[in-house]
Amino acid sequence: MEYWIHYYPWIVCFPTFLAFYGLKQQKVRLPVSVYETEANPTIKSTSTKKRVYLKKFDDKEIVDYRDKVQNIMGEHNLFQKPNLVLTDLAQEIGLSSKQTTELLNHELKTNFYNFVNNYRVEEVKNRIASDDFKHLTILAIGFDSGFQSKSSFNRVFKKITGLSPSEYKKSLDK
Numbered sequence: 001m002e003y004w005i006h007y008y009p010w011i012v013c014f015p016t017f018l019a020f021y022g023l024k025q026q027k028v029r030l031p032v033s034v035y036e037t038e039a040n041p042t043i044k045s046t047s048t049k050k051r052v053y054l055k056k057f058d059d060k061e062i063v064d065y066r067d068k069v070q071n072i073m074g075e076h077n078l079f080q081k082p083n084l085v086l087t088d089l090a091q092e093i094g095l096s097s098k099q100t101t102e103l104l105n106h107e108l109k110t111n112f113y114n115f116v117n118n119y120r121v122e123e124v125k126n127r128i129a130s131d132d133f134k135h136l137t138i139l140a141i142g143f144d145s146g147f148q149s150k151s152s153f154n155r156v157f158k159k160i161t162g163l164s165p166s167e168y169k170k171s172l173d174k
Contacts, residue, residue, distance in 0.1 A: 062107050068093050069103075079119035080146045086112045120146045121160045124153075128169050138165045 072078050072092045081088065089112070090100040104115055123145040127133040133141055139150055142165065147153035157165050 062103075065093060065095070065103055066108065069108075073116075073119050077123075079116050079123070080144070082143075082146050082148045084116060084146065089116075116146070117156045118160060121157055124157065124165065125161070125168065128165070129172055138169060 069089070072089070076092075078084060078089065078092060086097050086100060090097045093100065095103065101112065104110055104112055108115070110118075120142075124138075124141055127136075127141045127145070128138065136144070139153065142150070142153035142157070147156070154164060157163075157168070161168055163171065
């Protein structure tokens, strides 16, 4: 019990020092909007600041890049690559990763993973309906379409179609 006596000053003094030092500081790493006051008009609010995009796409570029992305994803089946990442798609279409993200998010109104997973789910649906793939299990079809795990395959498929893969297959068999 007497070993606590040696640590008592540290147990009491160190947190006290930290509290005093923290309270003594002014405006430590807080967003501007937290400490912005009318008394200090030189501080500008970040909430009214508009985001500056890397590259503003005009209508022709949007159509060109959308066609290029759909061509790469649809005809070259890039979505079937299980470890597909944004940089792979960006290299294929000739944009930076940030510009590709901007194209997908702001112009096509989706994110990278939803974009790729929509292609994967469509491929699974086409293969389940096709007689050429009747010898494969649904999970094998999912893996061939680019999904990496059973859980992600089932979760994404149900999110997009509203049915599990096996329920979808049963609805086609009726």
